[in-house]
Amino acid sequence: MMPDSVAKRRLSRQELGWLLAQEARGAADALREGVTQLTQGSAPIEIRTGPAEEVENTLDALDDAIGMLSLLEAQPGTRDRRGRIDVASLLCELAPNARIAIEPGGGTEVFGEEADLCRMLHVLVSQSSDPGADVASTRAEIRVCREDDLVRISVELGPDRSATADVERRWLSRMAMRLGGRLELEGGTQSLLLPADGASDQREMDALRKELDQAQKLGEAYARELASVFSTAITTEPTPPSERTAPERMAPATARFELLISAAAALGRSLGHLLEDLRADAAVASDALGEGAELAQRLTKRVTTCSELHHELRRLAECSPAEALSSTEFVEAVRAGVQDSRRRAARHGVNIRLELPATHTVETRPETLGLLLRALLDHAIAATPRDGEVVVRVLLDGRQATLTVEDGGPPIPDNQGVALLKRRIDPTRLGRPGGIALLVADAAAEHLGCALSIEQPAGGRVQLRLALDG
Secondary structure, three states: OOOHHHHOOOOOHHHHHHHHHHHHHHHHHHHHHHHHHHHOOOOOHHHHHHHHHHHHHHHHHHHHHHHHHHHHHOOOOOOOOEEEEEHHHHHHHHOOOOEEEEOOOOOOEEEEEHHHHHHHHHHHHHOOOOOOOOHHHOOOEEEEEEEOOEEEEEEEOOOOOOOOHHHHHHHHHHHHHHOOOEEEEEOOEEEEEEEEOOHHHHHHHHHHHHHHHHHHHHHHHHHHHHHHHHHHHHHOOOOOHHHOOHHHOOOHHHHHHHHHHHHHHHHHHHHHHHHHHHHHHHHHHHHHHOOOOHHHHHHHHHHHHHHHHHHHHHHHHOOOOOOOOEEEEHHHHHHHHHHHHHHHHHHOOOEEEEEOOOOOEEEEOHHHHHHHHHHHHHHHHHHOOOOOEEEEEEEEEOOEEEEEEEOOOOOOOHHHHHHHHOOOOOHHHHOOOOOOHHHHHHHHHHHHOOEEEEEOOOOOOOEEEEEEEO
16 A cells, blocks of 8 residues: 555645755855855955854854754654665556556666655656646556666656646755765656665676686686796706706706796796785675675685795795705704694694604705795695695605605596606696696705605505605
8 A cells, every 4th residue: 555645746845845954955055165265265354254254153043944944844753664675666556557668687676765765756757647647547658777777767747737846856856866866857758867776786796706707817827827837847858968058057957946946936926916906806805795705705715825826936936946955954844844834734624743753864955855845745735625634754764764745635546646746737637736836846856856756555545755865
């Protein structure tokens, strides 16, 4: 049933009072601005100070009177239903005999109070018929459509024989502005434009999804380029000694390791800029949608993945291929590498268990050894499912030390271990992590002169095995 306040033909005393209060307040503001300009102008201040103060006092009194008028004209009683309201459904109820054109699937919902929207639509439709006609029986043509973030309700104006038609348009315009919309008059067509419900949220969601897709594509492009550079560095045949330039006259393993470091430095800088944009997008998504929203969680996960890759690249770029050999406590180096990896393991929900002897000393390059240990641990952590365990063991046999890093990832066929280390196959084809950890570990092991292999005992788990001579 339509409320009595909506069914009224013309604007009520209450509605007219509200309109006059709004226009009077606008006039008072304009007068106050003019008085301010006069008091701050170039004319002598002593001539204008007295009248200006009197006008200011008068304007203050006018503001108070307007405020009281607004309170008196406020609708008493409880507030009407407020929320998401379909204006097309309201029009069908207000004017059941009208010809209403609706775009299917356009979305004609707006957010507001039902009584206010009913009254606005009633006044709008009433101006399309004769002044004495009933809106419920009008056969006017009404069009409802969606235009970007607005819902447009258009009617053809009827005979303008009402003395209050202009006042009604002013009231409609004020009410539309109050809801964030506007009233348009073009020729004989009058249109009421109101903000569509959820339009701003949907626009922000679309923008965030677009940025997420772009960041994902850019990240995939970086990953492909990185894999291509590393694969080329590892699989390229060495140049004959007679044809090498001065920088190339070094051991093939050292040359490949140095090439990887140069590539990591360049890609790390580019990925750093991408990571800054991703973090900003993740913060916007969390603020706008809440941390529990699916899009915000996906974006946060992308930030974590890129951050880990950026950290690996930076760690590789900071390593020096010209590092000198020195006596290094191997067991303590393993313990330190595990300690540095525990934060990443905690993020992935993985536990690290150590089985280490008391002490063992090797002659090696400590910085490169630390890089190698971190790469092995990073791969094992990424391969192990949440709540799984990575086991790190050091076995001693005379002066030789063997490190095994056992993970809970998918099995690897016996004939695929070398190809996986050399990046001749994509690790993701075997269900393994697709990062750069194995590439870095293999290049660092070759540079140190160590033997690195992937093994899997019968019925056991995958092991990355590193053998070092004391």
